[in-house]
Amino acid sequence: MEYKRIIKNRKVFLLCVLLLVTTAAAYIYKQINAVSAEQAVSEYGEDALQENGLMSYREFQEQYAASYPGYLEKILTQNDDLTGISIFQKKDSFSFRNLEKTKADYKSLVGLKAEVGNFRALESVVSFETADYITFIFGVILVWSFFDDEKKGLWCVNYATPGGRMKLAMARCGVLLLGNSIFQTVLFFLLFGSAFLLYGGIEDIGCSVQSSPLFRDCILQVNVWEYLLLFVMLHLAAAFAMSLFVWMVLLFCRSHMLSTGLLLIVLAGECVFSNGLSDQSILVGLKYGNLFRLIHPGDILYNYRNFNLFSYPINCFRAYLCLMLVTIMLSIVISAWITSVRRPIATVGKIELRIAGLLKKINRVCHQGLSHLSVFGMEVYKILVMHKGILFLIVWIYLLVSQIDTRSIYYLGTGAVLKEIYSEYSGPDDGRLRAYIVRQEAVLQQEQLQYEKAVSAYETGEISREEMENASMVYSSFSALEGGIESVNMQLGYMERIKEERGISAWFLSDKGYRILWTGDGLYQGQGYGKQEQRGLLAIIVLILLLSTVFSYDRTCGMEKLMRAAPYGREKLFYIKIRVAGLTCLFICLVTYGLELYEVQKLYPVSCLKAPVQSLDFMEHFPIVMAAGSFLLMVEMIHFLVLFMTAMAVFACTVYFRGIKGVAAALIILVFPAALQMLGFDWCQYISVLQPLVYVRILQEHGFVCSIISVIAMMVFGMICYLLVKKRWCQNES
Amino acid sequence: MKLEIKGLSKKYGDFQALKALNVEFTEGIYGILGPNGAGKSTFMNLLTDNLKRTAGEICLDGKEILSLGKEYRAKLGYMPQQQGFYEQFSAMEFLRYIGKLKGLKGRKLNGQIEELLTKVNLYEIRHSPMSSLSGGMRQRVLLAQALLGKPEIVIMDEPTAGLDPKERINIRNIVAEISKDKIVFIATHVVSDIECIASKVLLLKKGELIRMESPAGLIASVRGKAGEIPCTKEELQKLQEKYVTGNTIQRQEGLFFRIVGDDLPPEANVIWNNLTLEDVYMYYLEQS
Known part of the structure; x- marks a missing residue:
């Protein structure tokens, strides 16, 4: 019955489905990115791979x-x-x-044969860490659903029934085991299914697991499919243990706020021990005998490692198993005991009472301050605090920041020459650069002449082999300069052509940064749009999570009628809510694209913002003459507008569908097509909001007219949503 | 101030919730009595323009409230049926929020909030979150928000639902106190809520206005229509089966079964005095 109750809770069910879909999509997306990076490298060809020792x-x-x-x-x-x-x-x-x-x-491994095969499916799933955290989140959701009866005032009723104590506790343990089993089975079925579809290698699952270099230190004598089974079973046991542990901690205090705080403190501590302690530390036992490892075992399952416990070597894998068993046993005993002896109505313990009193005082002071907020401030407060929007924002910003790659780039050869030229001569064509190029070409010519002379002298035997080699080395040292001059000449040629054809005085500038921002070029071909799509999708998801409650919550909690009966509860409040959406979009836009600009600026600084945008050869066909800085501003404004229109769509979904249904509708309409588009289903681009959000892609691939049509279509869609929401909120119900 | 209702109707699909209501209201307390589904909440929602009417007009001093819009709502105080709140807000935050939506600002808002919180006896707990307040306290906060901005028309939908007798009396007293120069509507099916304070009572049944009169007039209208049958415990069950809407009364003299209707049985003692609105309710609204 307990399981049925939880499964029938649509919120829990939808969240679980969402977690599964998100994990599978994230995995596939990660692998597609890895494959395209690999393909980009292989475009150099086999020869190049060999040349580079790859x-x-x-x-x-x-x-x-x-x-x-x-x-x-x-x-x-x-x-x-x-x-x-x-x-x-x-x-x-x-x-x-x-x-x-x-x-x-x-x-025990001596004599074991490593076979040649394709093990990338196994390797990719085993090293896909996101699945571990998603499993943990599932466990927390499951445990939280146990407290539903408390929230609905049914605890007293349950506790008064014969099966409402120990039997209920045991049933809940069963729910955790069954729930985790189903979730893990579906999750790994999705992951391994996608992995074998993407990489193949199903025919090699009979090979010993040590055939994959990732498992060379695994001391278990099992083949791939046995390892796969073991891996899933271990994850299931770990997930079960962890959810039991979460349940136990949440039961410690009557106040859920306190118990959640306690859980966070314990997990944060374990995380610090797990990541912060070195293998040489005397506290190394805390590193491997660590609860955080139950969430995220890392390489413990396939690497060989022993740690020092009172001068005895303890195998990390075995310690992991022991920890798991101990956690399961202890958590079951303690949780079952608390569930059966704790009465629904009881006096709170002294310490708990003191902490609760302190929190009450803090709460009171906060409320005193908050009561002075304007209606706009209240609306922001509702999003950030009442609906935990601040948590979504923190996770989102963390994800964005963790993707930033600002490792220093070392310029060699032609790159170094060009860097020097750009730093010296970037700007309008004032003749200085041309003079410099003429001088350098003369130097090059002279070097070439000397080299030719040396070659003929060597052929006639006038100079020795050693002297010839020296001459050759000197000449080849000028090849970087030659490459640089060639590149500059090409750019100068383009500048002349654009002046002739369109009368635009293009500037000489480095376009690498702009390329990353406005073309499909990232650090390698095709990565640019991928990253932009990824950021765009994240922005849309966070927008949905933040704004889905703006209108729907007033209705859910029964405030709508009250507000609408107030003189400023209709149009004025509607516009305030729209302004809040605008502020949210602006913030998301500033953070997303601000970080993008920051990353590019660190790698390849964008300079010459006053230069006509047509100075960049990939912007040659852009019909409006404007400065690169203005174009940058225009693109960011388009990003903002598209996000704002997306916000209107979120409002429309949540105003017409109540509660979780509204969020689901928004996800289906806005995220699902975008995710499919990212996964390579090209037809989805026609219904995906990512398309206008990655405006520069349509501009580059389909031209200016198409890009404008796409943005206009988004504006029309957004305006329709806006009018629908306004009608629904400002007019009375029929 | 005059609020006129002309031919007001509301249909939900095929169901006629309110049938061509024609009535006028001036200053005073109006109790709206009716069983569940009589159309009380529909009428309240139409008065607050939270619901789209099917036909008819609602005019304040001759002007249609739809055209008055904000101007009309500025004169309105509404206390809805369900206790809808932002649970995390404190009473103070909640009142400030609603006050701002009513266009109140600064000292005026603060002054009114303090005055109302004191009146409803919630000043001490003004910074406690709504989630920690009892049902009675929450109802008083709702009443306070309805009175913010000194509205001229106050609409209360089931203001005492779920409250204990003491809280009921409290709310009734506050309503009686604030009702001067105001049109106050109290929709309820609890007769005692309006018995002593309403200047007029509207009886609604299946979307129709059955009668609108002062409580005294209504009571007078049922003179001779109520009777009591003395009975034993054994006879009571039979009487209850025969008269579905009868009321059992235990007195010192014994057990009585009180019934209302046009044709009282010969064994019933007709009651001429001590009639109550409850008899009126039973006579007009509970008889099939």
Whole structure:
């Protein structure tokens, strides 16, 4: 019955479906990105790969499979060698025991054959960390649903029934086990299914798991499918243990605010221990015997690692299993005990009472301050605090910031020459650059002449081989300059052409930063739009999460009639809510595109904002003559407008469909087509809001007219939504 | 001030919730009595323009309220049936929020809030979140918000629903106190809510206005229509089966079964005095 109750809770059910779909989509998207990056590299061709000392996956596999027996032997002999060293000879030391244990563990692998195969599906799923966190979130949702009876005032009723105590606690343990089993099965079915579809390799699942380089230190003698099964089972057990633990902690205090705070403190502490402690620390036991590892086991499941516990080597994997079992047992016992002995109505403990009193005081002070907010401020407060919008914003900003890559770029060869030229001569064509190029061309010519002379002298035997090699080296050192001059000449040629054809005085400038912003070029071909789409989708999702309650909440909590009976509760309040949406869109726009600009500025600074945008050869066909800075501003304004119109669509969905249905409608209309478009379903671009949001893509791929039509279509869609919402809010109900 | 209702009708699909209502209101307290589904809430929602009417007019001093719009709503105080709140708001925040939506600002708003909170006896807990308030307290906050901006027309939909007798008396007293120079509507099916304070009572049944009169007039209209049948506990069950709308009364003299109707049975003692609005309610609204 308990399970039925939770499953029948549409909110919980929809959230779970959403989690599953999001995880699968995130995984597929990540893999598609990885594949396209790989394809971009392979565009250099096999020769280039070999030239750069790179290997294809197959070659790498072959080399690894051949070297695996040697690798095992090396570990065993290394251990033998080390035991000869004095510090490893002390028999009661951790070092000695660790060597012995490692030797014994690896000995079991001797004779194991690593085969050549395709294991990328397994590797990609095993290293897809997002799934771990999603599983944890699912567990928390499941546990929270246990407290529904409390919120609905049914705790007293349940507690008074014969099965409302220990039996209920046991039923809830069963719900956690069953719920996690179903969720994990579906999740890994989706992930492994997508992985094998994307990468293939199903025929190699009979090979030993050590055939994949990722598992070379796994001491379990299992093949790929057995490992796969074990992996899913372990994740299921870990998820069960973790959700039990969350339930136990949430039961500690009567106040959910306090227990949530306690849970956050425990998890944050464990996270710090897990990530902050080094393997050499004396507290290393806290690193691996750590609850955070139950959420995110990391490489513990496939790497060989022992830690020091009172001079005894403890295998991390075994410690992990023990931790899991202990957590399960303890959590079941404590949770069941609390559930069966805690009465619905009881006096609160002294400490809890004091903390609650303190929180009440803080709350009172906050409310005193908040009561002075304007209606606009109240609306913002409702979004950020009452509907936990601040949490969505923090997660969103964290995701955006974690994607920023501002590693320094080292310029070599032609790149370095060009960098110097751009820093010196960027700007309008004032003749200085041309003079410089003429001078450099003369230098180059002279060098070429000298080189030709040296070649003929070498052929006639006038100079030795060594002298010829020196001459050759000197000449090749000028090849970077030659490349630079060639590139500059091409740009100058373009500048002359555009002057002739359209009368535009183009500037000489570095276009790399602009390329990243306005073309499909990121750090590699095609990445630019991908990243822009990713950011756009995130912006849309956060917009839905923030704004979905603006109109619908007033209705859900029964405030709508009251507000609409007030003189300013219709048009004025409607416009205030629209202004709040505008502010939200502006904020999302500033953060999303501000961070994008920041990233580009760090990598390839955009300069010469006053230059005509046609100075960039990929903007040659843009019909309006405007400064690059103005174009940048225009693009950002389009981003804002599209987001604002998207906000109107969110409002329309949530005004016409109540509660969670509204959010689901917004996700289906706005996110689903966008996600499909990103996953490569091109037909979705016609119904996806991402299309006008990544405005520069339509501009580059379909031209100016199409781009304007797309933006206008979005404006019309947004305006229709706006009018529908206004009609619904400002006019009376029929 | 005169509020005129002319031919006001409301249909939900095929269901006629309100049938061509024609009535005029001037200053005073109007109790609207009727069983569930009589059209009380529909009438309230039409008065607040929260619901689109099917036909008819509502005019304030000769002007249609739809054309008056904001001007009309500025004179309106509305206390809805359900206790809809932002649970995280404190009473103070809530009143400020509604006050601002009513166009009140600064000292005027603060002064009114303090005055009303004191009146409804909630000043001490003004900064506590709504979620921590009892049903009675929440109802008083709702009453306070309805009175913000000193409205000339106050509309209360089931103001005492779910309250204990003491809270009921409190709210009734406040309503009686503030009703001077105002048109106050109280829709309820609890007769005692309006018995002593209403200047006129409207009886609504299946969307129709059955009668509109002062409580005294209504009581007078049922003189000779109520009777009591002395009975034993054994006889009571039979009487209850026969007269569905009868009322059982336990007195010192014994058990009585009180019934209302045009044709009282011969065994019933006709009551000429001590009639109440409850008899009026039973006579007009509960008889099939």
